[in-house]
Each structure stands twice: as C-alpha cells, then as structure tokens.
Amino acid sequence: MHKIPDIAPFRKKLDELNDQMAAPDFYSDQRRAADISREQVRLSTLVEKFEAWHSTVQQLKENKAMAEDESVDEELREMAQEELESLAAQRDKLANDVLRFMIPPDATDSRNSVMEIRGGAGGDEANIFAGDLFRMYSRYAETRGWRVEVMSSSPADVGGFKEIIFMMTGEEAYKYLKFESGVHRVQRVPATETQGRIHTSTATVAVLPEAQEVDVELNMNDLDISTMRASGAGGQHVNTTDSAVMMVHKPTGVTVYCADERSQIKNRAKALTVMRSRLLKAKEEEEHAKYAAERKGQIGTGDRSERIRTYNYPQGRLTDHRIGLSLSLPTVVDGDLDDLIDALQNYDYEARIQNLLDQQTA
Template identity: 40%
Template sequence: MKKSSLIQKLEGFKKEFHEISKSIIQPNIISDQKKYKILLKKYIKLEKIVLLYEEYNKKLALLQEANFILKNDSDADLKELASIEKYKILENLSSIEKESYDLIFSEETTEDHRNAIVELRSGTGGDEACLFVEDILRMYTMYFKKSGWKYKIIHAQKGGIKGYKEIILDVNGKEGVYGNLKFESGVHRVQRIPETESQGRVHTSAITVAVLPQVKEIEVNINLSDIKKDTFRSSGSGGQHVNKTESAVRLTHIPSKITVECQEERSQHKNFEKAINVLRSRIYQIEKEKRSKEISIKRKSLVSTGDRSVKIRTYNYPKSRVTDHRIHKSIYDLVGFMNGNIQEMINLLKRFEEKK
C-alpha cells in the first residue's frame, strides 16, 4: 500500500472513530443494547488504529525536525545526532506502517464470520446456462447441508425451458459462511454436451456467482426517500394467492441504480424486508470493493476479490474435471464436486490467499 493511500485510509478510520465516539454516548444508542454493542465493538477496533496513527504523526513531526537540522544546521555534532535520530525514526515509521497495515487488513477480513447472500445468474449459453444455474444451486445446497448451514430462497426467476435465469439465497450458519463462500464469486464455465445437442458436440456456457456478506442495519444506513418501491403479482409458487395479491416487491435504490426483487414470501412486508437486506449487502459490497482496490496494490492477487467478470472455474464434463484458474488446481471428481464436495477446493484457495 502506498504511503499516501495508507494515510488517506487512516484519516478515514480516524473520522469514523470520532463519529462513533459521538454516537455511542447518545441516549437512544445506549438504550438500544443491540446497536450499542455493535458500535462499541467497532469503537474498540478503531481506537487501536487511531492510536497508532497519532503515534505515526508524532514520528513524522520528529522526522521533519531532523531533516531541518541536517539541511540547515552548521554544527557537525548536532548533525550527526540528527542523522542517528533520523535513522531510528525511519525504522519506527516502517514498523508503525506495517502494524497499521496489519490492523487495516484485519479490519477488512473480520467479515469472514458473517452470513452471506449468494446470487446466481445465467450468462452466455441460453437455456444451457439456465440449467447450469440449477446444477450449481444443487451443488451449493448440498454443500450447505454438509456444513450444517441453512438457506432460504429470496428471489427466483425461472429459465425459458428449465433451470433458472437468476436465483438469490440467504445463507446462515454458526460461523464462517461468508469466509468460505466468498471464494465462489466470479464466472463459472461449463463444458458439456447439452441434452438438446443432436450431434454430440461439446458446448461452453457460463454463469456468474456473486457472494455478498450480510450486513446489519446500523452498518449501512439506507434513506427510505432514496428508494423507489414497486409491487407486482408473484410468478413463483404459492397457489391461487400469487394471482390475487401484489405481494412481490421491487426496490430501486435511486443513488446507486441498484434494483432488487423479492417474491418468495406471501407477505409483501416480508418480501420488502428481504429485499432491503439484499440491497444493503449490495451497497456494502460496492464500498468494500472500493476499499479492496487500495489493498490489492499491496496484495496483488487476492483470490476472493469477488470480481464477477473474471473466469474463476471450469467444469469439464467429458473429462470429469473441475479446474480453478486462480490457483491452477484441477480435481478429477466432477460427480463428487457437483454433489457438494467443494471444501477441498475452498481450503486450497484459503491457503493461497494466506500466502499473499
């Protein structure tokens, strides 16, 4: 991380620390134990960073004094002392920069314990891509079961013949949900002979996966006046009810142009709540990606950046092979992988990220 970027980031944390310092003593926050605990936890983490930043600024002031003496003073003994002092200060600054970076990166990765929003969308390949969305959905749900996690469908849009054009899941577990699933973000490519292919030719299709950390209301404040709400009749399951009431909800966040739909619940109120949660996670992810760009200068090849335009994995059915292109690893057990045995690949990706 460049020094200017580090200082800019530390200034941002300092500003956030002072804002939380003011909020945490407000009666309405103190009376709400849930909000108070979240803010207190954040306050303690930021305090460590801010104290380091204050020490950093003191050392920079001392460095400026030493440089002034070396440039302007004629006393040889004083200049020698200033030179020795400057060397010590530069060592201290280097140590503080490293510690600050470690704390900042730790702050970035504390979200690994969060639950997750998982979005699957068909890409190139038409009906075959929709079928592959359904296959990957099955793969993930079997993995969730093995991991002891629970999931709910927030939104689903069926494909033209079979499968799904889009499906969004709310995934919850005791720990490590986002920390494991974050590696799945990106383009997943499939190479196989479609059922509709009469000449036995292998086709290539692709889908995109986006994994977002779930965030709490206090972490991302959404102004309701910035949201355009539309309701419509659900096209999902639910019997006659779906044809009689406009329970489905579409939310558009005007500043960011993000649109979210939810139609899986019979209640419009519940659909609204779920859609707001997805919207909050997407806004949080945009801000997170802005911060990650700075960190990626230092850590040039994070495997969990979540770039949805990057091809991360190929599922080759004729060769029964799954290849992850980020770590150049192939597993020759496609059937087992598609039955939810994906933890081995995730563990390899984790180890690769830790080495960076």
C-alpha cells in the first residue's frame, strides 16, 4: 500500500478555487471558468476520497483492536475479524484513488485529437497497414461516440494510405489516444505475396492535441501559404480549381498540405488546425524533455520513431512492447481498444504516482 502524501496543500488549493468560483465575474472568461471548474471537481473528489480512506483506516484499527480483545464478546470478535479483509481491501483501493486524484491531469487531456498515420517501411504493404490502423481507430471512435473527420489524405494505389490526417472529436479524445504515438509494426503474409512468406512492415502514428489559438502564438507573417490544383481521386473538380493548400511555418519548417475539401477556404482552415496542433505538440515535447529525469518509468516519449507495438497476424497476437502486454489481435484491430488503453493508462498512473511519492521523500 502506498503512503499518502500530506493532504493540506490540496485542501488549501481547493479553498482558493472555491473562492474564485464565488466571485461575481467568474464566468466572464468561459475557458478559464471551465478549467477552474474541472480542477475544483478533481480536488473535491480527492478530499472526499481522502476522508473515506481516513475513516476506513480508523475503522480497520478499531476492528483489529476488537478482534484481539478477549474481554469482548466472542461473537463480536468474530464479526470484527471477518470484516478485516474487506476493510483492508477498501483501504487500499481508496488509497490508490487518493493518489490518482493527486496527479494533475495533462492540460490537453480534455481536448480533441489530431491523428496522423503514414506508411513506413515495407512499400505497398506498409500503406495497406496504415489503412488498417485508420479503420481500427475509426471503429474505436464509433464505440465511444466520437466523430472522425479526415483533414488530409493521400490514398495509395494498392489500397490504404501513404498518409492520412484526421480529427477525433469527442470527450477526452486526446487522453485516450495519446499513447498511440510511435511505430506500429505488422507481421503477416501480404495479399500480394504469392509464396506465402511473412513480411514485416511498419506505419507511424502521431497523436496531437487539438490546439486553440491561445495555446500557440501563430503569426500569419510566419506562414508561407500557397495554393495549387489537388491531385488524385475526386472527380473533375480536382483538376479545374486551385483548392489545395500548402502551408509552411517558416521559423520551424513544419509543413501541412490539405486538399480533401473542394473549397480552398475549408482546406486553409483545416491546414491551420493541423499546423497549430503540430506546433503545440512540439512545444509540449520540448517541455517534457526538460523534466525527463523526473518522469522515470512513464510510457515512452510519444516520438514517432519509437517502436511501440507489433501486430502478429500468424500468431493472432498483439504485443505492446512498452508494458509487455499481449492481447488477442482480431478483437483489437476490430476497434476493441479498451483493455489496451486501460492498461497503458494504469501503467502511466502508477509511474506518476511513484514519481509523486519520490518527490515527497526527496
């Protein structure tokens, strides 16, 4: 059982938030009000969990004392003894709940998510695999009631995608998807393989929090924006109007291309959304790098060069290499990601809890 850090600073912060929420002009800034309200709910729940934990600890002590006190009626002692196991389990669960609520959520957890999937090593099979991953995430989105909007895509001739960028819109989408960034490896016999040989191919996934204008200072003078005629499938229209938009952020070299919409204005808006999200992600990674030593044990860096998972079709097994978890492949690729994502989140929580406790004893 983990030791519970001092609750006093959290109580003090909760009192401060309650005072802010009582101010007459609290809702004048809607975004700030929403952020404060979420934090107030988290800290209120933390204090409630702590009170329940403290009460359970006291009850456990009383039951132990009663069970060992021979002057107490034997029937009462037996009842006290019987409750010890369930009380201990309740105490440990509440302790874990308290520690989890002590961990502040990432500021972007509540955001929508921009996802980018690209075929990697393996030629045509890599592009087909990129398409399989897109379907997997789309089906997962359906189970959560999220909306999937393609921002930009480059279909491959044999099927799948050379690249596809899409928005996941739904409650806490980034929180659930952020650990998907990295290299995904597939081992299987491609449909084009005539001799039944197993090939290994890869696709890269990048998961970005949807950025808001206040997150990134984007000077329009820093953008080199050009328009052109879109290429690929889409009917006559793609060949007759300059609807595609290429956007380059000159200070960083970040480039975004959007051509899925027939309207240049819509493609420009989508390109700006992706550009802001990429710049925000770069900003986050820079901040994370500063505190990498304090984040020991957490799940990777989210870097798209890190191999995170293998999809082994001959053995019907999916393995996440970061946490050593293996699951049935068919259910996962069909969009049932709950067990996988729960395991990744729990692993991350445990690492962050341990970091919190290490800081308390440092």
